[in-house]
Amino acid sequence: GEDVEQSLFLSVREGDSSVINCTYTDSSSTYLYWYKQEPGAGLQLLTYIFSNMDMKQDQRLTVLLNKKDKHLSLRIADTQTGDSAIYFCAESMGGKLIFGQGTELSVKP
C-alpha cells in the first residue's frame, strides 16, 4: 500500500528533545522528507535525506533513517515554543509525494 504512518500527537517541555517517528512503505524511495506546517501557513521543507544515508544533521535537526525497518525519525534538540507545528514526513513514490498523517507537536513552557 501507500501508507506512510506517524503518531498524531507529541507533547514536550521547552528545552527538551523531541523525536517524531515515521514508517514508510516503498523501499525504492530515493529521498525522504520532513515538512513543517505552522497554523495558517503552507508546508515548509525542513530537511530531506537520501536513502543511502543513515543520518543527516542540520543545526538542531537530526534525521535518522533505518532502511531495513523503513523507519525515519526527526529529532529536534532544545525544542522551543516556536517549534510547535504539525510535522509531515513524506516519501517519493511514482513521481508523487506521499505524506504521512502529520504529527502535531505541542511545546509547553
Place this chain on the structure above:
Amino acid sequence: DTEVTQTPKHLVMGMTNKKSLKCEQHMGHRAMYWYKQKAKKPPELMFVYSYEKLSINESVPSRFSPECPNSSLLNLHLHALQPEDSALYLCASSQEGRVSPLHFGNGTRLTVT
C-alpha cells in the same frame, strides 16, 4: 519567506461564482503542483504540470480547471464549487525530476458558501 507566491490569501465564493487562484515561482522550477488540504490532514495531490504540460490529474472533478500559462505561473480556475470544496489550496514547485523536493506556497484559504 516562501519563494512560491499564491494569491489571494483568502477567498470566499458562492456556489455559482467563477474565481481563479494564482501561483507564481521564480526559482526556475519546471514542475508545478496543486494540492488540496483539509484542516489537520495531509495535502492531497490534485494536478501536476511538467514543462507546462499537464502530467497528472488525480481524478479531480471538472469544476476545478488548472492552467499553466508559462513556466513560472500556475492557475486554478474554479466554477460551481460545493461547500465541501472549502479547504486550503496549496501550490508547489520543484525542479524536474522524481526526487526533487517540493517547495510550497502559503496557500489560499477557500470558503464556499
